[in-house]
Amino acid sequence: MIYQISVFLENRAGQLAEVTGLLAENNVNLRAISIAETTDYGVLRVIVDDAERASSILLGQGNVMSMTPVSVVEVPDRPAGLADVLEILSEKEIDIEYMYSILGNGGEKAYMVFRASDEAKFEAAIKGAGLALATKADLGLK
Amino acid sequence: MEKRYYQPEIETASYEQIRAWQNERLVKQVKHVWENVPYYRKKMEAKGVTPDDIKGVDDLHKLPFLTKDDLREAYPYGLMGKPLADCVRIQSTSGTTGKRVVAFYTQHDIDLWEDCCARAIVAVGGTNEDVCHVSYGYGLFTGGPGLNGGSHKAGCLTLPMSSGNTERQLQFMTDLGSTILCCTPSYAAYLAESIKERGIKDQIKLKAGIFGAEAWSEEMRRDIERELGIRAYDIYGLTEISGPGVSFECQEQTGMHINEDHFIAEIIDPETGEVLPEGSKGELVFSCITKEAFPLLRYRTRDICVLTRKPCSCGRTHVKMSKPMGRSDDMLIIRGVNVFPSQIETVLIEQGYQANYQIIVDRVNNSDTFEVMVEMTPENFSDSLAKIAEMEKKLVAALKAMLGIAAKVKLVAPKTIARSEGKAVRVVDKRKI
Numbered sequence: 001m002i003y004q005i006s007v008f009l010e011n012r013a014g015q016l017a018e019v020t021g022l023l024a025e026n027n028v029n030l031r032a033i034s035i036a037e038t039t040d041y042g043v044l045r046v047i048v049d050d051a052e053r054a055s056s057i058l059l060g061q062g063n064v065m066s067m068t069p070v071s072v073v074e075v076p077d078r079p080a081g082l083a084d085v086l087e088i089l090s091e092k093e094i095d096i097e098y099m100y101s102i103l104g105n106g107g108e109k110a111y112m113v114f115r116a117s118d119e120a121k122f123e124a125a126i127k128g129a130g131l132a133l134a135t136k137a138d139l140g141l142k
Numbered sequence: 143m144e145k146r147y148y149q150p151e152i153e154t155a156s157y158e159q160i161r162a163w164q165n166e167r168l169v170k171q172v173k174h175v176w177e178n179v180p181y182y183r184k185k186m187e188a189k190g191v192t193p194d195d196i197k198g199v200d201d202l203h204k205l206p207f208l209t210k211d212d213l214r215e216a217y218p219y220g221l222m223g224k225p226l227a228d229c230v231r232i233q234s235t236s237g238t239t240g241k242r243v244v245a246f247y248t249q250h251d252i253d254l255w256e257d258c259c260a261r262a263i264v265a266v267g268g269t270n271e272d273v274c275h276v277s278y279g280y281g282l283f284t285g286g287p288g289l290n291g292g293s294h295k296a297g298c299l300t301l302p303m304s305s306g307n308t309e310r311q312l313q314f315m316t317d318l319g320s321t322i323l324c325c326t327p328s329y330a331a332y333l334a335e336s337i338k339e340r341g342i343k344d345q346i347k348l349k350a351g352i353f354g355a356e357a358w359s360e361e362m363r364r365d366i367e368r369e370l371g372i373r374a375y376d377i378y379g380l381t382e383i384s385g386p387g388v389s390f391e392c393q394e395q396t397g398m399h400i401n402e403d404h405f406i407a408e409i410i411d412p413e414t415g416e417v418l419p420e421g422s423k424g425e426l427v428f429s430c431i432t433k434e435a436f437p438l439l440r441y442r443t444r445d446i447c448v449l450t451r452k453p454c455s456c457g458r459t460h461v462k463m464s465k466p467m468g469r470s471d472d473m474l475i476i477r478g479v480n481v482f483p484s485q486i487e488t489v490l491i492e493q494g495y496q497a498n499y500q501i502i503v504d505r506v507n508n509s510d511t512f513e514v515m516v517e518m519t520p521e522n523f524s525d526s527l528a529k530i531a532e533m534e535k536k537l538v539a540a541l542k543a544m545l546g547i548a549a550k551v552k553l554v555a556p557k558t559i560a561r562s563e564g565k566a567v568r569v570v571d572k573r574k575i
Contacts, residue, residue: 041518065523066523
């Protein structure tokens with residue numbers, strides 16, 4: 001299971017640097033990052049090499065955060081690679097809450113992190129279309 | 143301005159006469175309360191006072207105080223002086239922890255309250271030639287009903303506009319030639335601005351405004367007077383005592399005459415409860431000597447002000463109070479509505495937030511802004527922005543339901559709310575009043 005860490009960020013200068021700085025100090029490697037924001041606050045979503053350790057570090061510093069299981073899909077690295085995947089999900093009427101890209105472990109494949117409103121349905125659709133779900137090893141995660 | 147009074151024989155009575163009325167009415171009222179309000183009788187007994195000890199105003203200090211806590215404890219019927227069957231009206235205002243204050247009125251009480259409001263309207267020049275435009279809220283809030291009744295008694299053509307819907311307010315104001323405007327000072331300022339924006343000042347026939355239910359400065363008075371081309375007068379009151387019209391300004395605009403034939407005012411030291419001499423700054427305390435259904439004695443308003451008996455050029459002889467200069471509790475008045483920090487705390491806990499918050503009140507363009515900073519909690523956090531927004535919306539709605547006015551919620555990271563000496567600063571009031 002791949003876990004995403006989400007952290008509450010106030011919309012003010014330096015908030016993001018505080019979090020990334022804290023992870024850097026503790027030698028945690030960021031593999032993917034995405035931010036969703038409103039005018040007043042934001043949610044930082046990251047995937048790190050060691051989610052357990054990162055979360056205890058963040059909690060120790062009083063951050064509000066959550067760990068959420070996410071699906072990472074191996075997307076064909078060619079024009080329309082992502083478009084094809086989204087087409088399949090659209091046909092099956094699967095609602096995507098958010099998605100962002102993530103680094104692979106040195107290979108030539110492209111990977112996308114997905115958060116679907118119905119994870120089970122999402123997984124079935126991906127597998128049914130002959131697409132692969134990435135493992136921790138594919139992404140260099142502990 | 144020509145000197146006009148609604149009840150000249152009362153409003154210009156000699157001090158001796160006023161004192162004689164007060165002595166007689168207080169003695170009668172204490173007896174009425176002793177016999178009909180067990181809650182207060184117990185307080186008197188605890189202090190070792192009986193009606194026989196109260197022979198006039200000089201003995202008033204012997205009576206126990208009532209506070210908002212008493213109203214909460216006695217909610218809803220515990221302080222009534224008449225059976226419900228004799229009552230015809232309920233009005234209400236915010237309480238300290240979400241339980242509202244409800245006040246009851248007999249028809250006689252309504253009559254006297256409306257007389258007080260009529261005195262205020264006549265004092266600013268209101269006659270049967272005037273169109274009195276009442277933009278206070280109508281409903282549980284006393285502002286609308288009080289001035290509405292007073293306007294009838296003063297003989298004005300009454301426009302019961304209630305609050306909000308500025309477009310409609312301006313249309314009636316221009317089409318029907320409103321001459322006296324009654325609303326909160328911040329709404330008056332807002333209307334003035336809207337009139338300016340639309341360039342319709344030449345169609346406005348207003349000559350006077352009666353503005354109360356919230357604090358306003360002399361500077362704000364001058365702004366409103368200039369922008370609307372009127373004279374702006376203050377009016378004071380509280381639901382517990384009756385509503386607007388407990389005191390009102392005359393054309394001298396140097397303080398509000400308290401209707402002393404109905405309400406005895408005292409200034410006390412808020413710490414010790416000791417009565418202070420005339421001219422001292424302290425907490426204003428009222429005793430209702432003519433009210434039947436809700437006859438509060440020595441009710442502590444928590445408003446800090448000064449009383450003066452200096453003769454007034456308007457000819458009125460009733461004592462004048464200054465504008466309230468502050469509060470001896472933590473109540474805020476925002477857009478005319480009473481807000482207690484404890485109410486916000488109650489909502490936050492109900493909604494799963496920490497009771498760690500900060501209220502920021504400011505006045506921008508003569509209108510109050512109201513923001514509540516709330517620390518995010520793990521329970522209310524989600525990786526989905528939509529879910530956080532949904533929780534935030536729920537909180538905004540719950541605050542509105544509790545307070546009666548809308549607050550802007552600002553979610554902040556935990557432990558970011560400023561603390562001084564380890565104690566969180568709950569209220570930051572940036573308004574300069």
